[in-house]
Amino acid sequence: MGKRPISDVVAEDDAIVKPEFSRKKSKKDKSEKSRKTATTDATEIDAHAHPEEANGKSVEHSEDDEKLSKAERKAAKMARKEAKEAKKAADGTGNAELSAAAAEQDEDTVKAAKKAARKAEKKKLKDLANGEASESAAAVSRVEPIATSQEPVVESGEYQENNELAQLPQSDIDAFLTKNVMTIDDPKPAARKLRPITNFKYLPIEESQRAPFAKFSAPTPIQAATWPFLLSGRDMVGVAETGSGKTLAFGVPCVRFISSLPKDKRRGIKAVIVSPTRELAVQIYDQLVVLATPAGLQVVCVYGGVPKDPQVAACRKAHIVVATPGRLNDLIGEGTADLSKAEYVVLDEADRMLDKGFEEAIRQIISQTPKKRQTLMFTATWPPSVRELASTFMNSPVKITIGDNVSGELRANVRIKQLVEVVDPRAKEQRLLQLLKQYQSGKNKDDRILVFCLYKKEAMRIENFIRMKGFRVGGIHGDLSQEKRSASLAAFKEGQVPLLVATDVAARGLDIPAVKLVINVTFPLTAEDYVHRIGRTGRAGKEGLAITLFTEHDKGLSGSLINVLKAANQPVPDDLMKFGTTVKKKGHDAYGAFYKDVDSMKQATKITFD
Numbered sequence: 051m052g053k054r055p056i057s058d059v060v061a062e063d064d065a066i067v068k069p070e071f072s073r074k075k076s077k078k079d080k081s082e083k084s085r086k087t088a089t090t091d092a093t094e095i096d097a098h099a100h101p102e103e104a105n106g107k108s109v110e111h112s113e114d115d116e117k118l119s120k121a122e123r124k125a126a127k128m129a130r131k132e133a134k135e136a137k138k139a140a141d142g143t144g145n146a147e148l149s150a151a152a153a154e155q156d157e158d159t160v161k162a163a164k165k166a167a168r169k170a171e172k173k174k175l176k177d178l179a180n181g182e183a184s185e186s187a188a189a190v191s192r193v194e195p196i197a198t199s200q201e202p203v204v205e206s207g208e209y210q211e212n213n214e215l216a217q218l219p220q221s222d223i224d225a226f227l228t229k230n231v232m233t234i235d236d237p238k239p240a241a242r243k244l245r246p247i248t249n250f251k252y253l254p255i256e257e258s259q260r261a262p263f264a265k266f267s268a269p270t271p272i273q274a275a276t277w278p279f280l281l282s283g284r285d286m287v288g289v290a291e292t293g294s295g296k297t298l299a300f301g302v303p304c305v306r307f308i309s310s311l312p313k314d315k316r317r318g319i320k321a322v323i324v325s326p327t328r329e330l331a332v333q334i335y336d337q338l339v340v341l342a343t344p345a346g347l348q349v350v351c352v353y354g355g356v357p358k359d360p361q362v363a364a365c366r367k368a369h370i371v372v373a374t375p376g377r378l379n380d381l382i383g384e385g386t387a388d389l390s391k392a393e394y395v396v397l398d399e400a401d402r403m404l405d406k407g408f409e410e411a412i413r414q415i416i417s418q419t420p421k422k423r424q425t426l427m428f429t430a431t432w433p434p435s436v437r438e439l440a441s442t443f444m445n446s447p448v449k450i451t452i453g454d455n456v457s458g459e460l461r462a463n464v465r466i467k468q469l470v471e472v473v474d475p476r477a478k479e480q481r482l483l484q485l486l487k488q489y490q491s492g493k494n495k496d497d498r499i500l501v502f503c504l505y506k507k508e509a510m511r512i513e514n515f516i517r518m519k520g521f522r523v524g525g526i527h528g529d530l531s532q533e534k535r536s537a538s539l540a541a542f543k544e545g546q547v548p549l550l551v552a553t554d555v556a557a558r559g560l561d562i563p564a565v566k567l568v569i570n571v572t573f574p575l576t577a578e579d580y581v582h583r584i585g586r587t588g589r590a591g592k593e594g595l596a597i598t599l600f601t602e603h604d605k606g607l608s609g610s611l612i613n614v615l616k617a618a619n620q621p622v623p624d625d626l627m628k629f630g631t632t633v634k635k636k637g638h639d640a641y642g643a644f645y646k647d648v649d650s651m652k653q654a655t656k657i658t659f660d
């Protein structure tokens with residue numbers, strides 16, 4: 051199998067490794083092969099339906115199984131298998147290379163992972179011995195809308211619920227929950243239900259810190275639902291559509307946590323927020339500064355491609371560090387960033403951060419933080435391949451999902467109109483030109499359009515092509531200096547240059563005002579990346595449009611794309627159906643892969659903003 055050098059592949063920040071792959075422009079078989087490589091071990095074993103076969107051996111049965119129902123036995127089997135695989139991964143039998151690297155660089159983390167896996171296995175076996183269903187079965191029963199009980203709400207941990215919120219009629223709370231389809235999966239439910247913080251005035255913060263919310267009418271659903279739990283100190287997985295305000299969801303409790311500490315305990319880095327790209331780190335930093343400054347807290351942004359010294363100096367005074375993993379580990383290694391007091395840890399775009407390329411760097415960062423910490427993971431996409439790994443970093447996390455998506459299926463923002471055109475690979479540039487002429491002419495000539503390519507060289511070529519045709523265009527990808535990347539993004543954000551050609555370095559998190567249209571010239575490596583790319587439009591309750599040019603080279607991803615389209619009630623072209631509906635799910639190296647067929651029953655749910 052021919053492999054491309056990493057440098058040819060779309061670079062995420064700080065040169066974190068992406069899976070190597072090859073995809074020759076016109077040879078469809080090679081293209082297919084490369085998709086497989088890129089999606090890391092995408093096997094066609096239905097490991098969910100037949101875990102024993104996927105394992106290559108029978109799963110052992112304990113005597114306790116006799117007491118369980120068939121469904122419970124199945125769940126128990128899955129749980130044991132998961133625990134075994136987690137242990138195997140931590141032991142290094144699942145992935146020697148990963149483990150060797152981990153052992154060399156981060157012995158403590160490996161030990162901690164082993165301990166966590168042993169603990170998880172013991173707990174599951176104990177549950178079984180008690181005649182209870184396994185964790186996976188229990189999870190189903192735990193999933194419930196929040197705060198539907200009639201009981202008055204009380205504080206949990208340090209969080210004291212606002213009196214006015216506590217006095218609201220239950221019917222108001224129920225109406226909010228129903229409208230926004232919130233789901234909570236809490237492995238250790240509080241004695242009383244926590245009500246969502248449906249109004250900024252219910253936030254337990256100083257008046258002087260409320261100014262940042264003046265421009266918003268109400269918290270978004272993910273903010274309302276997560277804040278009570280985060281203010282109570284709970285670990286959290288928060289899943290909500292792109293552009294739904296997740297930054298403030300983790301940012302507000304971050305500032306509240308530090309500012310509520312006694313002054314002598316506030317010194318040093320108390321919180322660390324990790325992001326996959328430099329531009330996203332800067333954007334999170336900007337939002338955190340607005341929240342932290344009125345509280346008298348300092349924030350620093352640490353990312354590669356720019357001089358270290360100012361960052362090192364700022365780290366000495368900072369309470370909150372927003373960082374990309376490479377540069378942060380660099381500073382940790384030199385002893386200039388001390389995370390030993392960082393008790394609030396956030397992985398934004400968490401599934402990406404736990405992906406193969408970043409996993410080791412994240413382990414290193416987390417191993418520097420105290421054991422007693424609050425760990426948060428936020429994302430719009432939460433594939434099964436990262437969930438087990440995520441749990442090794444957290445302590446009984448609450449999982450909050452917004453939208454009718456209890457199992458965490460891949461969902462796009464339903465306010466984005468998605469059009470997919472199946473085209474001949476050689477016709478892509480001409481079609482792109484037609485689209486630009488159509489959507490950026492007359493009174494729309496200044497409309498912002500974001501064009502995504504897969505490769506850095508492709509992005510350069512497309513940018514030049516568009517410029518030659520007379521459009522004002524900029525570019526952003528890993529081969530550009532940080533200065534150029536920042537300048538292109540700023541010009542696009544400010545509207546001086548209405549067209550930006552980007553690789554997936556711009557796919558996640560970037561909040562660019564009023565992007566009218568996203569065009570995918572080449573489909574990304576995963577359907578998750580597709581959901582994030584198109585999520586650059588239709589933000590904060592607005593409508594958006596995404597047009598995707600899909601070719602036979604992308605057919606390995608047709609099933610996943612069809613699922614995303616159907617779940618959002620979007621049209622599925624017949625030409626796309628012809629490529630097949632099988633979904634090859636990406637598997638984590640340590641935790642395997644599986645596939646399932648398209649679910650034609652999926653329904654969309656609209657999340658509304660007040």
Ligand SMILES: Nc1ncnc2c1ncn2[C@@H]1O[C@H](COP(=O)(O)OP(=O)(O)OP(=O)(O)O)[C@@H](O)[C@H]1O
Pocket residue numbers: 266267268269270273290291292293294295296297298429430558559560561585589590659
């Ligand atoms: N309560 C609110 N009401 C209205 N708009 C809000 C609210 N909170 C945040 N926003 C705005 O919504 C936009 C999107 O927020 P943010 O970037 O945090 O989304 P996100 O969920 O992190 O998106 P992504 O998944 O793409 O990273 C921002 O412009 C932000 O200012």
